[in-house]
Amino acid sequence: MFQRALLGFTILVLVNAVKYKPTWESIDSRPLPDWYDEGKIGIFIHWGVYSVPSFGTEWFWSNLNSGAAKYVEFMKNNYPPGFTYQEFARDFTAEFYNPTEWAKLFQKSGAKYVVLTSKHHEGYTLWPSTYSFSWNAKDVGPHRDLVDLRFGLYHSLYEWFNPLYLRDKANNFQTDDFVQNKVLPELHEIVNRYHPEVIWSDGEWEAADTYWKSKEFLAWLYNESPVKDTVVTNDRWGSGPVICQHGGFYTCADRFNPGVLQPHKWENAMTIDAYSWSYRRNANIGDYLTTRDLIVILAQTVSTGGTIHPIFQERLLDMGKWLDINGEAIYNTKPWLYQNETSDVWYTSRSNHVYAIVLVWPEGNTLHLERVADLFQNNEVSAYILGQDDKVEMTLLNNVAQITFPDKATVQGEWAWVIKFEYS
Numbered sequence: 001m002f003q004r005a006l007l008g009f010t011i012l013v014l015v016n017a018v019k020y021k022p023t024w025e026s027i028d029s030r031p032l033p034d035w036y037d038e039g040k041i042g043i044f045i046h047w048g049v050y051s052v053p054s055f056g057t058e059w060f061w062s063n064l065n066s067g068a069a070k071y072v073e074f075m076k077n078n079y080p081p082g083f084t085y086q087e088f089a090r091d092f093t094a095e096f097y098n099p100t101e102w103a104k105l106f107q108k109s110g111a112k113y114v115v116l117t118s119k120h121h122e123g124y125t126l127w128p129s130t131y132s133f134s135w136n137a138k139d140v141g142p143h144r145d146l147v148d149l150r151f152g153l154y155h156s157l158y159e160w161f162n163p164l165y166l167r168d169k170a171n172n173f174q175t176d177d178f179v180q181n182k183v184l185p186e187l188h189e190i191v192n193r194y195h196p197e198v199i200w201s202d203g204e205w206e207a208a209d210t211y212w213k214s215k216e217f218l219a220w221l222y223n224e225s226p227v228k229d230t231v232v233t234n235d236r237w238g239s240g241p242v243i244c245q246h247g248g249f250y251t252c253a254d255r256f257n258p259g260v261l262q263p264h265k266w267e268n269a270m271t272i273d274a275y276s277w278s279y280r281r282n283a284n285i286g287d288y289l290t291t292r293d294l295i296v297i298l299a300q301t302v303s304t305g306g307t308i309h310p311i312f313q314e315r316l317l318d319m320g321k322w323l324d325i326n327g328e329a330i331y332n333t334k335p336w337l338y339q340n341e342t343s344d345v346w347y348t349s350r351s352n353h354v355y356a357i358v359l360v361w362p363e364g365n366t367l368h369l370e371r372v373a374d375l376f377q378n379n380e381v382s383a384y385i386l387g388q389d390d391k392v393e394m395t396l397l398n399n400v401a402q403i404t405f406p407d408k409a410t411v412q413g414e415w416a417w418v419i420k421f422e423y424s
Helices: 034-039 060-065 069-078 085-091 099-109 163-170 177-194 214-223 291-303 313-329 371-376
Strands: 042-045 113-119 152-156 198-202 266-268 306-308 340-342 345-350 353-358 366-369 381-385 393-397 400-404 417-423
Touching: 060 069, 060 085, 099 313, 113 198, 152 177, 163 177, 177 214, 291 313, 291 345, 313 353, 313 417, 353 371, 366 371, 371 381, 371 400, 371 417, 381 393
Parallel strands: 042 113, 113 152, 152 198, 266 306
Antiparallel strands: 340 345, 345 353, 353 417, 366 400, 381 417, 393 400
């Protein structure tokens, strides 16, 4: 079961005096606040009533309602006849909720921000929402507000079984009672109450942005809200040509990782469990990505202009250990002229430095790089392995840089290594 934790930031930006209109052209013209691009790594926490059965995925209720065999069998074997999904809420007690300890874990992981599912598609809100009576963390379950600190919030637009939504859907979304009486009031409530730095929208795909009133909400968010100058949003605001085309940063699809430089800031929203966003008791060890898997994805993502959201304690601590040594090649960096040499070497850059993230220790302790040969044109170039004090041996032969690594046993870290090229 996932817990929510505090992670505070002081963010300084220039106040933007532009008045944004409720059109995609105007909304898309808003610059992305610098802190998001510089942070690179965040934590995505899925936590809700589905954490109680912790079986299958966070879509437990929907899958059970559709009659999916393994969910029906799970309920038959573990709960009395007639037991409903809503009854799980009373056992969602958050008894291990410790925001201080989770904040320490997130800091050790190297993450720079946290996004919590304030409400998933089940409709249960982790805050005492005025618009979700008896189906929120104050009224049933932990009987407390679980969204009481400043960070980012995931929010599902639609709810599987909300009567207002089902009625609008039956009317082909020609009515919008659900949006006017539930979605928009909830969004305004969490923004005004918690001042989140990220609004991560989801559940948009069944209706157009005109139904969700997305442009109107975003115009208010950017013009009048208490986080108008610092908030970051994603691209999940309506069906059709919206995702991967409009909004703040693009997600495009879950676990999106194109491997090439993108023209717009994007995010690789992915999980350590290859099959679920939430904890599930029936996961096998092989279902979880290894630390090296995550660092490979991190290198590919940052080299091509995105950010990444890892989860789970052991992997987070391993990521933090690696970033303690190599974070210079990740934080506050930009994609370089070239994104990669091979699938085993990926590049980032900053000022007069280029970083080569080496995912496999070179055979014979010698690494050959063609891309960095350009640096030698009218420049003095030196190279270091991050975490080491001494320069590494380097020669340029036939327009290929040849870097000689020291003995592996003398180099700090594991999983991947970074060569820092410094040029005049």
